[in-house]
Amino acid sequence: xxxxxxxxxxxxxxxxxxxxxxxxxxxxxxxxxxxxxxxxxxxxxxxxxxxxxxxxxxxxxxxxxxxxxxxxxxxxxxxxxxxxxxxxxxxxxxxxxxxxxxxxxxxxxxxxxxxxxxxxxxxxxxxxxxxxxxxxxxxxxxxxxxxxxxxxxxxxxxxxxxxxxxxxxxxxxxxxxxxxxxxxxxxxxxxxxxxxxxxxxxxxxxxxxxxxxxxxxxxxxxxxxxxxxxxxxxxxxxxxxxxxxxxxxxxxxxxxxxxxxxxxxxxxxxxxxxxxxxxxxxxxxxxxxxxxxxxxxxxxxxxxxxxxxxxxxxxxxxxxxxxxxxxxxxxxxxxxxxxxxxxxxxxxxxxxxx
Amino acid sequence: xxxxxxxxxxxxxxxxxxxxxxxxxxxxxxxxxxxxxxxxxxxxxxxxxxxxxxxxxxxxxxxxxxxxxxxxxxxxxxxxxxxxxxxxxxxxxxxxxxxxxxxxxxxxxxxxxxxxxxxxxxxxxxxxxxxxxxxxxxxxxxxxxxxxxxxxxxxxxxxxxxxxxxxxxxxxxxxxxxxxxxxxxxxxxxxxxxxxxxxxxxxxxxxxxxxxxxxxxxxxxxxxxxxxxxxxxxxxxxxxxxxxxxxxxxxxxxxxxxxxxxxxxxxxxxxxxxxxxxxxxxxxxxxxxxxxxxxxxxxxxxxxxxxxxxxxxxxxxxxxxxxxxxxxxxxxxxxxxxxxxxxxxxxxxxxxxx
Numbered sequence: 001x002x003x004x005x006x007x008x009x010x011x012x013x014x015x016x017x018x019x020x021x022x023x024x025x026x027x028x029x030x031x032x033x034x035x036x037x038x039x040x041x042x043x044x045x046x047x048x049x050x051x052x053x054x055x056x057x058x059x060x061x062x063x064x065x066x067x068x069x070x071x072x073x074x075x076x077x078x079x080x081x082x083x084x085x086x087x088x089x090x091x092x093x094x095x096x097x098x099x100x101x102x103x104x105x106x107x108x109x110x111x112x113x114x115x116x117x118x119x120x121x122x123x124x125x126x127x128x129x130x131x132x133x134x135x136x137x138x139x140x141x142x143x144x145x146x147x148x149x150x151x152x153x154x155x156x157x158x159x160x161x162x163x164x165x166x167x168x169x170x171x172x173x174x175x176x177x178x179x180x181x182x183x184x185x186x187x188x189x190x191x192x193x194x195x196x197x198x199x200x201x202x203x204x205x206x207x208x209x210x211x212x213x214x215x216x217x218x219x220x221x222x223x224x225x226x227x228x229x230x231x232x233x234x235x236x237x238x239x240x241x242x243x244x245x246x247x248x249x250x251x252x253x254x255x256x257x258x259x260x261x262x263x264x265x266x267x268x269x270x271x272x273x274x275x276x277x278x279x280x281x282x283x284x285x286x287x288x289x290x291x292x293x294x295x296x297x298x299x300x301x302x303x304x305x306x307x308x309x310x311x312x313x314x315x316x317x318x319x320x321x322x323x324x325x326x327x328x329x330x331x332x333x334x335x336x337x338x339x340x341x342x343x344x345x346x347x348x349x350x351x352x353x354x
Numbered sequence: 355x356x357x358x359x360x361x362x363x364x365x366x367x368x369x370x371x372x373x374x375x376x377x378x379x380x381x382x383x384x385x386x387x388x389x390x391x392x393x394x395x396x397x398x399x400x401x402x403x404x405x406x407x408x409x410x411x412x413x414x415x416x417x418x419x420x421x422x423x424x425x426x427x428x429x430x431x432x433x434x435x436x437x438x439x440x441x442x443x444x445x446x447x448x449x450x451x452x453x454x455x456x457x458x459x460x461x462x463x464x465x466x467x468x469x470x471x472x473x474x475x476x477x478x479x480x481x482x483x484x485x486x487x488x489x490x491x492x493x494x495x496x497x498x499x500x501x502x503x504x505x506x507x508x509x510x511x512x513x514x515x516x517x518x519x520x521x522x523x524x525x526x527x528x529x530x531x532x533x534x535x536x537x538x539x540x541x542x543x544x545x546x547x548x549x550x551x552x553x554x555x556x557x558x559x560x561x562x563x564x565x566x567x568x569x570x571x572x573x574x575x576x577x578x579x580x581x582x583x584x585x586x587x588x589x590x591x592x593x594x595x596x597x598x599x600x601x602x603x604x605x606x607x608x609x610x611x612x613x614x615x616x617x618x619x620x621x622x623x624x625x626x627x628x629x630x631x632x633x634x635x636x637x638x639x640x641x642x643x644x645x646x647x648x649x650x651x652x653x654x655x656x657x658x659x660x661x662x663x664x665x666x667x668x669x670x671x672x673x674x675x676x677x678x679x680x681x682x683x684x685x686x687x688x689x690x691x692x693x694x695x696x697x698x699x700x701x702x703x704x705x706x707x708x
Contacts, residue, residue: 041668099665100661100664100665167675170675170676172526172559172560172563173559176559176563205526205527205530205567206526206563208567208570209526209530209560209563209564209566209567210563212563212566212567212570213559213562213563213566216562216566293673296673300675303658303661303662303665304657304658304661306661306664307454307657307658307660307661308657310454310660311453311454311657319647319650319679319680319682320680321521321654321677321678321679321680322524322677322678323675323676323677323678324675324676324677324678325673325675326673326674326675328673
């Protein structure tokens, strides 16, 4: 990662245009052709050019030294199989941070050991003031981490709400849209399957509201609706429930239900499937559903965090906000449009395979 | 509004400490007493001191001229009675913008005239690139405003979603919390009254989800529930509905229902009242309810917008996010804790006054 400030001139040299033209392109000046603007903007982003109002105004001072980058920490829990450890995620967020003038460094929260204070000391001694926090699954971490010394923005919903702004996926919107999509494609018996969770997640209200909104949409359109919560260990309960209700489509909170479904049913011939939380890490090509865009969530957290740093905000904001990021729809093969005949005939029971 | 950069030295002179101590206080350095830190931070904010990573790094260059402030526009619709025209709102947001290095200027959208293009030209010729947009009530404005030339963040929910990030009140959370509060205080017959709206508002899904979540909470606890939508012109329908259901508390979408209620009932003796959208502009001391904090919403929009500007983001983001800001609970006199006897006796019918 270059820690030197990339200049307009350097961008211009690579782009084959003048520094002034680069400046105009970055401002979307109408005198620069649309195509050129896009090209220069993409190039500038790739090179890590950081434009900022303060710097722009003093950029004309001769002899200004290249600006050092400030360090920023990404703190995440210790599970190395999580998306936070994927090189593509780490690289993508490091690039985002660099665009704002930060050098991103990665840390483990060791939250299960309740080591918030120790982590705080490490960050402090490295001169880090800006922290992006991953999802929190242990209250002890929140109790021990010295929030007052840092600017902190969190991303992704864990089990505990940290005392800072939190960027997370818009699960309510996805749940409602999933049902709308099922209806549009001719499904008339919709089942929503969720995991029984031992802890209340941070987005519990949005999930609950999403469940109610989804059900409301289904019932308004005259579709049959069932919802169930299952422990991941009791897959027999899931299958008994499916056998009773005989849905034509299952909306599953995670891809787990898809793997289970496939054990006894032919998907999508006998029953269709939509997942609501398709992580990029297990994005099977065939699966249809809403995909979490962790990079987008993280990038927004970095942008917000930069605002906190510039605002010299430390510690916990008076009121924490939730930033809801739309999830991406991924078209796979598990939610085909139903044949017109079936749509019209309505509640044709789905044959059970198992 | 001072357009000169306030220096650490100036803050230090007012605070009676060295520039170095100010710098440390702003970073929450543990060597500076907690009390001093708070005092210096408050003073720095009041003086409009702008700290930013880029500037901080080059601040040591001798002879650097005081930085000019970038202009930022706040564009709002033409209704001069709206909160956007209150001097306290305007001053508060101008201060917020100044903290990030912007000089806030105020414009009317004239959106009812569909004049987005003309406004765009005015902003462009004034050298403005950063725009905070108020709620949009006319699609024509969105169709004609040249978003691609600006960095834009919107605040407050109108009838149309502008193609940018939108900061708005967390109405879903308030609706659910309103019911919880009613239950906690011993109410057992809860009525939710909303306005029938000719247009679908931008926060329609959250309002709908909020309604369903509120009802769910009420029914889970065994309380009686009714919900109704009324045109503001048909107050007789509202009163007939109240007479039929005989609630012990009304949750009203706006304070309008309170004024209506009071015409025929004694509040809170015969029926209690909670408003869900109490603007600061008509915050009657006696009213209990959730208050929109437009200044907080606007301040977050400015912070986000600063991120867009620094990121040289112009035009419409690929995916727009919703930033939900918690509303404040305002304790008035319209939702008193009910006497224990009434709580225990349960569904004691409320006498009708009119």
